[in-house]
Amino acid sequence: MQLNRDKYIDLIFYILSKGYNKPNLGKTLLCSILYFIDSNYYEIYGKLLTDETYIKSKKGIKPKHFQEITQELIAKKQLFLRKEPYYHRTIHRYYPTIIPLIKFSENELEIIDFSIKQLLPNNASTITKYAIKDPPLIMTDFGENIDYRYVFSRNNNYSARKIKLKNK
Numbered sequence: 001m002q003l004n005r006d007k008y009i010d011l012i013f014y015i016l017s018k019g020y021n022k023p024n025l026g027k028t029l030l031c032s033i034l035y036f037i038d039s040n041y042y043e044i045y046g047k048l049l050t051d052e053t054y055i056k057s058k059k060g061i062k063p064k065h066f067q068e069i070t071q072e073l074i075a076k077k078q079l080f081l082r083k084e085p086y087y088h089r090t091i092h093r094y095y096p097t098i099i100p101l102i103k104f105s106e107n108e109l110e111i112i113d114f115s116i117k118q119l120l121p122n123n124a125s126t127i128t129k130y131a132i133k134d135p136p137l138i139m140t141d142f143g144e145n146i147d148y149r150y151v152f153s154r155n156n157n158y159s160a161r162k163i164k165l166k167n168k
Contacts, residue, residue: 001051003065006103008050009073011037011112013100018116023084026091028060028124032131035061035146037115039136040160043151044111056140060128064145070094091124114163134158 015033019025034052041049053064073079080095104112119127131137135158136150156162 001048001053003053004049004051005065005069008034008052008065009069010100010103011050012069012073012079012094013096013098014102014104014112015116016094016096017100018113019120020095022120023086024091024123025120026086026093026124029119029122029127030094031063031066032061032122032127033116033119034063034066035131036119036134037112039134039146039148039151040115040163041108041111042148043154043160044163045107048148049108049111054146056137056142056144056146058142060124061131061137061146086123089124110163111160114160 011034012030015030015037016025034050035054038049038052038054041047055062055064070079070081074081078096078098080097082093082095083090084093085091102109122130135153135155136146136148139150139153140146151160154160
């Protein structure tokens with residue numbers, strides 16, 4: 001799989017634009033939303049949206065290219081990282097410094113918006129507890145790449161098949 005960098009960057013900016021006023025949208029939640037968008041898209045369409053590789057870690061879901069891409073965007077001054085207090089913890093918040101153009105198809109936006117709406121209200125602890133019960137994560141060992149094919153083992157709590165798609 002070859003990462004679709006442009007789509008991945010667009011997706012990061014889109015998620016951040018949807019959650020700009022949410023104090024809970026830190027790095028852990030952002031990475032989890034990226035994972036669920038990709039896996040939900042795979043479950044519905046049989047292909048990945050961004051072709052990102054996700055790794056199961058003890059702190060949750062780790063997108064393989066996230067650090068590299070966010071550092072690149074920070075260096076280009078398109079993204080700003082700020083560590084902020086969030087209850088009794090420190091949260092890593094990303095702020096876009098540009099207004100991105102939306103380049104997603106209607107089918108892509110249905111999955112993206114569904115996933116964001118479902119997951120954005122969570123904090124890092126809640127999303128991590130939710131994610132570790134997703135079949136692809138259950139079937140993956142720590143430090144291993146998460147196999148998307150396991151999304152077809154999801155139950156109704158995790159399945160994206162409940163999305164009412166307009167064009168399918």
